[in-house]
Amino acid sequence: MKASSTGVLSNRDFLKFWIGQTVSIFGSGVTFIALPLTAMYALHASAFQMGLLRAAGELPYLIMSLFIGVMVDRVRRKTLMIAVDLGRAVLIGAIPALALFRLLNIYDLYVAAVAVGGLSVMFDTANQAYLPTLTGREELQKANSAIQFTFSLGQISGPAVAGLLVSLLTAPVTLLIDAVSYLVSALSLISIKKREPIMEKSHVAERKIFRDVSQGLQVLFRHSVIRSLTLAMGGISMFFSAFLSVYFLYLGRGIGLTASLMGFVLAIGAVGATIGAIVTGRIGGRLAPGMAVIIGESFFAVGAWLVPLASGTHWLEVATVTVAALVAFFGGTSAFIVSTTMLQKATPDHLLGRVSAASKTFLIGLNPIGAVIGGVVGSGWGLRPTLIIGASGITVMVLWLLLSPVRSTSERQLTDQPLCH
16 A cells, blocks of 8 residues: 555645545444444334435435535635534534434434435535645545545444444444544644635636536536446446345344444455555556456445345354455445546546536435335335345446446546546
8 A cells, every 4th residue: 555655645735634534434434334223223213214214315416416516616625525524513413412312213314314415415526526636636546545545444443333332332322423523524624734726717606507517417428438437336326225225124134133243244344445445556557447447346246246145054144244245345445446536537627526526416316216216125025135136236237337438448548538628
């Protein structure tokens, strides 16, 4: 890892940004398991309610991303991210407060998930557009790999800590860790000294908002490689969201894992993500980026299939779902790093907010549809069939990538033929 990221590690402002995001992702790793466990254990949620909870958190990506992309290209991105972090800290912190006074219900979780999801759309879009300002385009893949590496470390410790604390303190109280992590992220952003460049007036003030909203989609779909990549990755995310809507129920009620064991499985999975980040950072441009994405997503599909195929003794099932998490996180992380870098390199700076938001409309915006489908199928057909449908859909999308222009995309094509204004 050191060899691949020396340049960005000498950048103090990037280091501050990196540290803050690492702490924040640790908190998000805690919430990833603590929020559904709050619904499961504290509120006795059904499969359908679990699907709705997941859909609620990602619905804003579908209905808000394009408009937020315009906003991100019109405001100071760092200032926006600081405000978002503070808002998320308050919203997540409200859940244990409500639980303390025995006022918490499933609708409170839905509202919190939607609100935090909306703020996360703002943060993720601004974050992706802000990073090139800190590093320069030549260091983007190294920066993305470095961030994903420490994100993975946070994901290793986050679920493991969450599983233990849920057993000791209850799931709602465990969410306080995420609230504090958002405050740390805000402070790290405040400490960054580098000023963002002021955008030209022609790129900001004189545009009409609906024209800007449509422009992000138009620019994205003009590039055959980025269009194919975005649609296929969006399909993978949608089917994985259906998969995740019943995943924790399957681990808990189908296999009989405790909260601590669920945390352990996810922590081992995050080890795979860490390995994926290291490998991706080191290989750099040695492998064509399009093929690197396809290989990563193939591992992801294999990991997804292993979960519903787990059988035998209890501990053999535990071992299988643990290996599944390791393989899936490895492949998914690698594919995410490369695909994000491809989009950033192909997009001019003044369009990054809009194009990133247009991309997220498909990459994450389709997830609520998948989550609702997963909840409905899980309630009607059962948990294992839902997992099989999710894994099948992911596999189909990987085949689409293999047959698309993404397969033969080179680094040079992205830099020589960028998304045009």
